[in-house]
Amino acid sequence: MAPILKGEVDIVIPTIRSLDFLENWRPFFEPYHLIIIQDGDPTKVIKVPEGFDYELYNRNDINRILGPKANCISFKDGACRCFGFLVSKKKFIYTIDDDCFVAKDPTGKDIDALAQHLENLTKPSTPYFFNTLYDPYREGADFVRGYPFSLRAGVPTAVSHGLWLNIPDYDAPTQLVKPLERNKTYVDAVMTIPKGTLYPMCAMNLAFNRELVGPAMYFGIMGDGQPIGRYDDMWAGWCSKVVCDHLGYGVKTGLPYLWHSKASNPFANLKKEFKGLFWQEEMIPFFQSVTLPKECTNAQQCYLELAKQAKEKLGPIDPYFHNLADAMVTWIEAWEEFNTPAKSNTNSSESA
Numbered sequence: 001m002a003p004i005l006k007g008e009v010d011i012v013i014p015t016i017r018s019l020d021f022l023e024n025w026r027p028f029f030e031p032y033h034l035i036i037i038q039d040g041d042p043t044k045v046i047k048v049p050e051g052f053d054y055e056l057y058n059r060n061d062i063n064r065i066l067g068p069k070a071n072c073i074s075f076k077d078g079a080c081r082c083f084g085f086l087v088s089k090k091k092f093i094y095t096i097d098d099d100c101f102v103a104k105d106p107t108g109k110d111i112d113a114l115a116q117h118l119e120n121l122t123k124p125s126t127p128y129f130f131n132t133l134y135d136p137y138r139e140g141a142d143f144v145r146g147y148p149f150s151l152r153a154g155v156p157t158a159v160s161h162g163l164w165l166n167i168p169d170y171d172a173p174t175q176l177v178k179p180l181e182r183n184k185t186y187v188d189a190v191m192t193i194p195k196g197t198l199y200p201m202c203a204m205n206l207a208f209n210r211e212l213v214g215p216a217m218y219f220g221i222m223g224d225g226q227p228i229g230r231y232d233d234m235w236a237g238w239c240s241k242v243v244c245d246h247l248g249y250g251v252k253t254g255l256p257y258l259w260h261s262k263a264s265n266p267f268a269n270l271k272k273e274f275k276g277l278f279w280q281e282e283m284i285p286f287f288q289s290v291t292l293p294k295e296c297t298n299a300q301q302c303y304l305e306l307a308k309q310a311k312e313k314l315g316p317i318d319p320y321f322h323n324l325a326d327a328m329v330t331w332i333e334a335w336e337e338f339n340t341p342a343k344s345n346t347n348s349s350e351s352a
């Protein structure tokens, strides 16, 4: 069978470890193009398994390509992955961590996570009214009795948030008290997250429509030189959900699962997350109450407005939020530079 949407998908992988995990994904990923963001020491040579089509960027490349704007891309944090979103030219992005493997469904069959994401993204969402049989567009399901006919067309789907078997995406305190907990529950469901409801978006197994929501998928300034780390995907999740709600796009969560193999160190994570654990209690109410003016009709405009409001409302918590808001603006400037027709050549350090 021909690979689905082959020329319209980039797979973005941030890595500070190795790319050995790709061997496990070979049957599913080999037909697609990979954008690898090598984090940490740029002099380290990382091996990409034979046969994959890829471009690879290390920190020196990011600095060279973005110049002064490179300060909006994090160093020593998985947040560096958003550089791949910026330089991609494809409609869909699938991003995955380097410690994730192919999971099996309850019948023992290997799950093609990318195919399920593309199915989620190419079928509509239902953010305005919940369908109790979950995704009505899945084979074998439909809208249940009482579902408004006027809403059955749904809206375009912008984000597909997949889940994880084995190591769950816990914060450091939860990891510390439950070091042996493993997720073994496979829930065979895809559902739209209702309009007005936020969620903790994890970037381990995430796909999105770059054309609809790419500018709002900014992973912030985290890690080296910042007072916070590991809130990259949370930040992007809150921002992109607010933008999707405003623009009338859907966000789905559920299938596909993958197998998350490696628990990151909870003590190291606690240090990185510490301030975020407090700040999230103020960040979330901000996103819950934010409203975007009707003049904001695309993701760039929405994102600049969010940056303005974040500076004003979150700035008093800590000077970090001033810097983050400035970085959000820089990100949009970079986005416009890279995503305006005519300017597209990034000249990566390596490609095959």
Ligand SMILES: O=c1ccn([C@@H]2O[C@H](COP(=O)(O)OP(=O)(O)O[C@H]3O[C@@H](CO)[C@H](O)[C@H]3O)[C@@H](O)[C@H]2O)c(=O)[nH]1
Pocket (backbone or CB within 6 Å): 013, 014, 015, 016, 017, 039, 040, 075, 076, 077, 078, 079, 080, 096, 097, 098, 099, 169, 202, 203, 204, 205, 223, 230, 231, 232, 233, 262, 263, 264
């Ligand atoms: O400094 C770094 C640290 C990590 N990476 C790469 O980012 C991903 C995720 O890293 P890791 O597996 O260590 O983190 P988890 O706690 O398991 O994953 C969750 O935390 C996230 C928030 O940052 C992440 O999106 C979640 O899935 C790996 O590919 C690392 O190699 C990095 O590039 N730089």
Ligand SMILES: [Mn+2]
Pocket (backbone or CB within 6 Å): 097, 099, 260, 262, 263, 264
């Ligand atoms: Mn991991």
